[in-house]
Amino acid sequence: MTSQQPQVIRREDYRPPDYRIEHVDLAFELGAEETTVRSRLTLRSDHERSQGIRPLVLHGEELDLRAISLDGEPLPDGAYSLDADSLTLHEPPEAFTLEIETAINPKANTQLSGLYVSNDVFCTQCEAEGFRRITYFLDRPDVMATYRTTLRAERAACPVLLSNGNLVEEGDLEGGRHYAVWEDPFRKPSYLFALVAGDLACNERVVETRSGRPVRLRIFVEHGKEGRTGYAMDVLERSLRWDEERFGLEYDLDLFNVVAVSDFNMGAMENKSLNVFNDKYILADPETATDADYAGIETVVAHEYFHNWTGNRITCRDWFQLSLKEGLTVFRDQEFSSDMRSRPVKRIQDVRRLRAAQFPEDAGPLAHPVRPDSYIEINNFYTATIYEKGAEVIRMLHGLLGEAGFQKGMKLYVERHDGQAVTCDDFVAAMADANGVDLERFKRWYGQAGTPEVQVNGCYDAQRGSYDLTVTQTTRPTPGQETKEPLHIPLAIGLLDGQGRDIPLTLGEGPASDTLVLPLCEERQSFRFEGLPKPAAVSLNRGFSAPITVRAEQSGTERAFLMAHDSDPFVRWEAGQDFATALMLEGSEAWRAGEEPSVDPAFIEATRAILTDSRLEQAFIAEALALPSEDYVAERMEVVNVEAIHAARGALKRALAEALRADFAQLYERLHDSAPYSPDAEAAGRRALRNAALSYLSVFAEAEPQERVRLIEHYRQADNMTDRMAALRLLVDLDLPERQEALDDFENRFGDDALVMDKWFALQAVSDLPDTLERVKALMQHPAFSLERPNKVRALIGSFIAANPLRYHAADGSGYAFHAALTLKLDALNPQVAARLLAPLGRWRRFDAGRQEKMKAELQRILAVPKLSRDVYEIASKALG
């Protein structure tokens, strides 16, 4: 907690540390209400002392200092000073040992940063700045040390004692206690430190690395849940293999431990050889996890494993470089899932995610570059921009250099920087040097915020047989960046002839190819292609080659043509989304004018063609049937009108359902699967498509009993959570008695299962029924709900705020008032989680005057509170602008 006006940290102020910590020896005497931490640091000064001895300033928060000595002698009072967030030694010697004893209260740690207790398990979360809540330290990523950690605890309560590295000693102590000593031979920053102590079950598998070294993979979970760890274990083994095969990177210790806990601020954490996970991203079986949950586990387990090289062996010099490890590691996990599943479908899902989270961020008050220039609270910068846009930047590099060139760059990066804390510039330099290319202009992607808008105009000259493409790029101003430079945008395009075939294209001296990547580097550029038949359509940003918004005049006919014929699956999908978005925008206008919306029959026919194209993957068809979200359409409106969009989306869905009813019904019957559940991509695709058909058919459920029966039977007969949830998701929007019956049944079946109950909370929060906010408030009193558990907060409250635009943006401001009150309550418990939920309130500029006033008033109410965390203060104050 802090008073207002906290300090701004700036990238340009970076200075290397004045002291190095070479080795850390930690001893924990673990107790839930009091844990003592004895730390012995081997320090060396790293500045020119002849010009004055600089003080050593160690970070520390909420620590009770019990003892401090230097080279074995207790420090006299005058030699150091203490304040709320640091301990300063005024004139330390050149090289010395510092011993510090502190006490902390893990049980009282509701922030879940540092050492805390989750369901009686001690665990830690140190990234970004949690280590300073455990002991006084130079808690910054460019201070890398080797660690030896001794854990002592009651044997009965904590039979399992884990930390980073190798177990070197263990044994009994008096009074029912025992101990374990861990040594991590790799130098690491403090944010990668971890310990876990508790009574946990374990699933173990031994695998061999490529060079023949055995590695014990272990996944620890609460007793009784070990049967749900099989999938995560498979993913872990596949990740290890894949990183060897595709990146040539091998695991470097004999042990890899994963621990799943119930209370965690985010998805998971890549601590060296001791990953700690939100159990949501470990536990799965068919009855309790959906296909999306399985896919999430695949992503997160792989992501944390891949950090071992991109993040741990090579880490960040400072937190402004966060995307160095996060963007790159997201790129790697995306590639992993693409290699494991359908590449086009994965690409579509990743783009959907980027557009849902990152594009609005880049267009709003919290816009920041992939490498930010300043922050107040670093935990606020674990954003879609750092992660997802960061991954897109890496993907563009991959596209420019090709797989072989990119891997050459990776190899040089690892050779140069293994064991170091480095910058985004170092990464790009390795890519440039390994390939002999100049990436100076490309580097602007790291420094410039905002989504570039690329306007494309095509013009065919029938006499000459030439086609001219004129492309202009603009990026709107973002906070702190009024003027924007042109970026190097690789824009992949194709031209289709009247039969829907690619027209081979050449640029300059280059070879002919169906897809060309135009190197956009200036504000305005023109490209001429000669000797062509008249193109029937132009296919833009194939594969989503750059994270931009493309604007082109396209008719419904052209879009339908691309939906039917493009050789690039991404553009086939995209054309459908564009078409649907245009129809919904028209529909919103019609709704406002009190008119009946009309739906272009070309859209219906193009959708039917996709639906019935047996050559297409089922998962792809399911993606093509999913209409753009209300939020996505809202981004395209001058002033967002939530009711109009909701009505227009509903009307478009109904129009498709009516026109294609027989196809949907047939698909639903045909895709019935009697084989036992398997989470693989093909089976998941079949379920996704069948459930998409069900979703369209549910449009008739209110009026027609037999469709109601279909829906409720789908729920009842489901032998897996994917199907059960699909039906329940549709039921919660229907004002029918079956709704409550199904919700009660679900609660009876899964009331004891915390993770499944999160789904139950989330579903009720996204219902479009008018009393949803009242239900959300009532559900906060449910015994399974707790404000101290981030998964519960995200499920119930996060879903309402971020995934129910219709009810969150209720015209009377009730959603906003609820949000602000909740923020204040939560801020006192867990500022990181409170701040992460705040973004939607910051989008007030997008709404009508009435809503704007209400949203701003709530932000002001938050800011008026004297003891706000840095986290919430930063988001709320930037949101008000």
Ligand code: B3K
């Ligand atoms: N590196 C962690 C995120 C830490 C967030 C701290 N507020 C998980 C990940 O990206 O893998």
Ligand code: ZN
């Ligand atoms: Zn990460």
